[in-house]
Amino acid sequence: MSFVPKAYRGRTAAVLGLGKSGLAAVRLLKRKGFRVFVSDTRPRAEVKAALGRLARAVSWEGGGHGPRVLKAGFAVKSPGLPSRAPVLARLRESAVPVFSELEVALAFSxxxxxxxxxxxxxxxxxxxxxxxxxxxxxxxxxxxxxxGNIGLPVSDVAPAARAKDTLVLEVSSYQLEDSRSFHPRAAALLNITPDHVDHHGSMAAYIEAKAKVFREQRGEDLCVFNAEDPLVRKLSRRCRCRRLFFGRKGAHVHAWVEGGKIKVKLPGRKETAFIPPDLPGTHNLANAMAAILLALGSGLKAAAVQKALKAFPGVPHRLEEAGAVRGIRCVNDSKATNVDSTMVALRTFTEKNVLLILGGLHKGSPYKPLQPLVEAVVKGILTIGSAAAKVEEDLGGLVPIFPCGDLKTAFTTALHIGAPGDVLLLSPACASFDQFRDFEDRGDQFKALVKASR
Incomplete structure (x- = not known):
């Protein structure tokens, strides 16, 4: 069942969870004339502060999801609320439809x-x-x-768009898991490795959430797949629209790297070469190939694509150069919230001179896959957060490990044990919520420490 706004006119919308997306959904629904009831598990004082002026314009509760949510005409689930949350079972039992913020936003777009x-x-x-x-x-x-998940809620952006505009959305498994009718014209599935299993309940459920990005696509729609990822390749067989693949050069691959350039050969077209953006790491070549195939597969001109590639500066918190302190190069990779991301970061270094800040909120995956890279390029690990003991258990004995507890202590310790020419890398392989608001907050605090020490 899709969300059709006119079918719910005059009914109360219960918004479950008040993160960025939930708050944006509240603003949107209020603007569209719906009565809104906000329900959040955080203390009442925090909910009131998050709502700001909206606290006077909507009904709300904190400290848990009470019985009032069951009286709503429909509910909007914030992405961070697990699909196994008891309140969702209660809503289903009460026949209250639950929609994702993504689909509600696009219904008004x-x-x-x-x-x-x-x-x-x-x-x-x-x-x-x-x-x-x-x-x-x-x-x-x-x-x-x-x-989308890039920090700009769909509920804030999509309704203000015009009919001829193109929405480019980052969609997470949290957003996709509740999707019933999400139907992008073009999509890309980059890779799948273990992550968010605690949220979804199983790896299989996580994979199925990702597959929803192309589930409703048909015919001339387009989906771009990573040919090097076995899970992605397997899922691509279920796709019922045009498919384009990137990876190593081969018979069924449409974008590959050769001679330092990205080569593209679409069906029925001549081969084209692109100079990739100036970003660190081979993983960014894969990212660029996906973006190029989305563009060319959508009919955009190669010259415009190359112009954009040349101008692209990268994004914050992804192997971001934060500056140097006492000759130690500081790199902010706070977005590395899982082990695979930290592996990607470590592969960009070739010398054993990395001081690695590791830890935070443990997400369930072991850190043992990091062992070969730690032995190759890491000279010391500085642990932070609640995952410190697990990091020590999995990586202890390979290099010196310094239990630091918090980011400031880790940074100060790194300056004491480091030497000119070393690299201080914040690539935690963990979620940030045990000590920070989010990964951006963690990265910003790291950059502030660097700036204050220069």
Missing amino acids: PPKDVVAITGTNGKTTTTALAAEVFRQGLPRGRRALLA
């Missing part, structure tokens, strides 16, 4: 052209790059608008 990117890693960079490529390549008068 005029654009027919939606481009969606998902994957365990690389989503943000690929989405930002794709948005830049579409901005350069769309005809005059058409805009490419960036939104």
Whole structure:
């Protein structure tokens, strides 16, 4: 069942969870004339502070989801609320329809052209790059608008778009798991590695959530797949629209790296070469290939694509250069919230001079896959957060480990044990919520420490 706004006119909308997306949904529904009831598990004082002026305009509760949510005409689930949350079972038992913030936002949106990117890693960079490529390549008068899990809620951006605009969305498994009718014209599935299993309940459920990015696509719709990822390759067989693949050069691959350039050969077209954006790591070549295929597969011109690739500066918190202190190069990779992301970061270094800040809120995956890279390029590990003991258990004995507890202590310790020419890398392989608001807050605090010490 899709969300059709006119079918719910006059009914109360219960918004469950008040993160960025939930708050944006409250603003949107209120603007569209719905009565809104907000329900959140945080203390009442925090909910009131998050609502700000809206606290006077809507009904709300904190400290848990009470019986009042069951009286709503429909509910809007914030992405961070687990699908196994008891309140959702109670709503189903009470026959209250539950919709995702993503679908509610798009129901009020005029654009027919939606481009969606998902994957365990690389989503943000690929989405930002794709948005830049579409901005350069769309005809005059058409805009490419960036939104989604990139920090710009769809409920804030989509309803203000025009019918001829293109929405370029980063979509997470949290957003997709509740999707019933999400239908992007073009999509990309970058990779799938273990992540968010605690939220979804199983790896199988996580994979199925990712697959929803192309579930409703048909015919001339487009989906771009990573040919090097076995899980992605397997899922691609279920796709019922046009498929394009990136990876190593081969018979069924449409984008590959050769001679330092990205080569592209679409069906029925001649081969084209692109100079990739100036970003660190081979993973960013994969991100660029996905963005290029989305653009060319959508009919954009190669010249516009190349112009966007050349101008793209990258995004914050992804192997971001934060500056140098006492000759120690500081790199902010706070977005590395899982082990696979930290592995990608460590592969960009070749010397054993990395001081690695590792830890935070443990997400259930072991840190043992890091062992070969730690032995190759890491000279010391500085642990923070509640995952410190697990990090020590999995990586102890390979290199010196310094239990630091918090980021400031880790930073100060690194300056004491480091030497000019070393690299201090914040790539935690963990979620941030035990000590920070989010990964951006963690990265910003790291950059502030660097700035204050220069």
